[in-house]
Amino acid sequence: MVEIMxxxxxxxxxxxxxxxxxxxxAEPASAEEVSECLEFAKAEGVPVFVLSAGTDVLVDDEGIPGLLISTKRIKGISLEEGLLVAGAGEGLSRVCLFAAEVGLAGTEELYGIPGAMGGAVAKNAGAYGREMAELVAWADVVTQNGLARLRRDDLAMTYRGSALPEAGVLVRVALKLERSDPAKLRDAMYYYNEKRKRHQPIGQRSAGCIFKNPPGGHAGALIESAGLKGLRVGDALVSPVHANFIVNVGQATARDVKELIRLVKARVEEVHGIALETEIEFMPGGEI
Structure with a gap:
């Protein structure tokens, strides 16, 4: 029985x-334990929130008023009927490494992105022209009605988003990949990861890219050209390395980060006439 803390x-x-x-x-380790969590939330009359690896999210200083389900213990990587299948708690980079070792191509550009498979699918993670939407065959999702297998079209994956069922918890993902040479795949992964290291504030506390790229442009370039690199509110700082990252350089609060986001959005719209949209998730909800 899963422990509820x-x-x-x-x-x-x-x-x-x-x-x-x-x-x-709660930290369920299986679909059955996720079902227990959902039953608990229903009995308590509280909302359900899902945390994958804790990247791409800003949690309020006051916390959240419901049940937070962490999928980090839902593990496992295997090959099933020609598909690579991974638990929602498996790290995205670990899945990329596994794929390369067995000679399956398609995930190389994603290697080095922080996060786990559950969040990567829910947010349609992507980099260097590759998105999860191109790779997903199906996803197993637990809802109050039980376990359901959703095909790629059912997920309706969009730019940094998807149509997962409300209060649904993704537990397993299957990727359809192509055969290739493991050595070439490892070389490609190294190339993209080194590129990421040169242009992103690796090792600093951040949620990844804060804003979605607008059509035909790059949010980081717009923020930088508006003179906002190094802008700071409390201990929240627009990264001098990549302007689309906000880093926590001390004891930053969610309030600090939100105020900094508002300032950046307002200045970019003033300078460029473009209204940036946030990419990160705000818990327990809301937009900026």
Missing amino acids: RDVILGPMTSFGIGGPARFY
Whole structure:
């Protein structure tokens, strides 16, 4: 039986290092335990939130008022009927490494992206022209109605988003990949990861890219040309390395980050006439 904990601080579980407590918290290791969690939330009358690897998310300083389900213990990577199948808690880079070792191509550009498979599918992670939407064959999702297998079309994956069922918890993902030479795949992974290291604030506390790229442009370039690199609110800083990253350089709060996002959005719209849209998820909700 899965353990349900109370008042668990979420900050240490996120790549930003920011966030207050979850009223209830659980780490299920299987679809069956996820179902137990959903039944608990229904009985308590509280909303459900899902945390994958804790990247690409900003948790409020006050925390969240419901049940936070972490999928980090839902593991496993295997080959099934010609597909690479991974648990939602498997790290995206670990899946990329596995694919390369067995000679399956398609994930090389994604190697080095922080995060786990659950979040990568939910947010349609992508880099260097590659997106998860191109690779996903199906995903197993647990809802109050039980376990359902959703095909790629059912997921309706869009730029940094998907149509997962409300209060649904993704537990397994299958990728359809092509055969290739493992050595070539490892070389490609190294190339993209080194490129990422040169242009992103690797090793600093951030949630990844804050804003979606607007059509035909790059959010980071717009922010930089507006003179906003190094802009700071409290301990939240627009990265001098890549302007589409906000880094926590000390004890930044969610309030600091949100205010910095507002300032950046306003200045970019003033200078360029473009309204940037945020890419990260705000817990327990809302937009900026």
